[in-house]
Amino acid sequence: MSQSSSVHYRTFLLLLVAVTIAFGWLLWPFYGAVFWGTILAILFAPLQRRLVPRLGGRRNLAALITLMLVLLLVILPLVVISGSLVREGANLYQSIKSGQINFGAYFQQAIAALPPTVHDMLARFDVADIPSLQEKLSAGAMQASQFLATQALNIGQDTFQFVISFGIMLYLLFFLLRDGPQLSARLRRAVPLGDTHKQHLFRKFTTVVRATVKGNVAVAAAQGALGGIIFSILSIQGALLWGVIMGFLSLLPAIGAGLIWAPVAVYFLLTGATVKGIVLIAFGVLVIGMVDNVLRPILVGKDTKMPDYVVLISTLGGMALFGLNGFVIGPLIAALFMASWDLFSPAAGEPAALSEDRRADGD
Template structure:
């Protein structure tokens, strides 16, 4: 029991003062308030995310690009002259990112427009007279008879009366065209909002990164801040691995196209680089080029392009890309592969970067659990 003061005046003062220790009812009320606040905050965040659900892909793309470029942007931001003009710096970097995406597609569209007239004439001739079967198909060791029979029944005759082409009637073609046009329009809208979001992220500068780390540290402790850094490193390494390997494959195969005599070798090398940024998509381009060479009768060049492309893709996909993606984040090769392919299957193109980050979380949690 507390000691009672000997002085009567002090005794009366102690009796008047209330007991400041919280009662059980006050503790229960505070717990209820905290639970209600958590429910309210969760509901508000859910409603806000649902409201901006259409623009979430643009925000995530902007975050991925910002994470990948953050070291370079931070270096520019620390320069004396650029640091005083953050608005101009953010606009310049965002414009450079936009041009990096727009210029290759503009080149592809320009080249396609130049070749469109010849392609239309070729397609009209094929509709009237059919597509002759290449001679090399008759020299195949197996299956040449079956392939020749199918080709004669479906492609050698005028394609206007071909059973294979009649299935692609006007209604289906119009529906496919509308669907493709809507997807292109949606992609352009997402791209525009991505650039706007990226500009504001860069304009916020290093303060935004500090706030995100402080929020992670306050919500999850020091482990949460460390995990956020590891996830950012994983996303950055994934972007570097995909982009650098894609550009390398495109450059090597572009040289091979030029040596083999494939027309528009530079354009095809650019398309190969874009396709190589997606796992196992580069063979679509270089095998198509090899088939074109074979159809022209250049069997040696076709085999050379196909073999060289398969070697380049095998080395890049199985050795270079896993090292670039998993080296800094210490991810095993199998988890890198699962993260890229599983993420792409689950989340689309964004999954290429989200997947390895999720695998990084898995490795960190496992390491902390067995420690």
């Protein structure tokens, strides 16, 4: 390659990087809409592919039908649940503010029901500052409920922004469903990697997206729904809100919905509601807890499993950086990180893909 051609090539690469960054900067205000449009397109692409031949190759009609199904099966239930959740969160805030619900008092009742030996042990370790703990618990509950009420207000104020983002997502989703195979093929050609690398990375990308959303969200939704149902049966106020919180916690391995139902069960046992406590523990262990063991292997599959500690750290880190979208972005980045290093340094007995590509290229 001559010096002039090398300069031209480097200039072109610099221009390509610059315009790519500029385009990403333009899309950033609506990155959530673009992100979820892409995620939903990946999830429903198999359905789109099945519809096209049955509709005589009419891709527009197949994409429109798939889009209607997305609205009916995914978006409409989310809108209904979100509206109910916002109202229940606002009502909970008002109940705590008025003193109708007092978590500090509940905590004091539970502590008072402990045996004298436990009180002596707490005093011995100097952790029996009950008034201080009660005050902190009440303040934390007030802040959490105030956060929910604030979010409800923000949703009302940002309705216009939400409508625009929602419209962009649906518009993009239609074209990604219709032209998805062509766009995927063009992207594969543009990536400057060997065929082995591209196949491995693209397969890992789509597999992790489907596993994270289809599997983990389905498990979280099932555990949250079951938790909300048992809370409603036991007449616990805010059952929908607690069910949604249990669903979110179910996304995190090693934490799970037990972080909510277990303290409530302990409170029931300590305050004399023994039957409710036993029922809640039995339901939490045998039903809510077993959902993860039954559904996750079916929906996710063993080949996509990452270590629980990687999923936990990547999910928490993703949500800290990207908000709610991070529960998908975090594990996705972690999976691509692991897949890239697997290509670079394969495990013992596996073919060295990088070395094979280098030999094929004649390097």
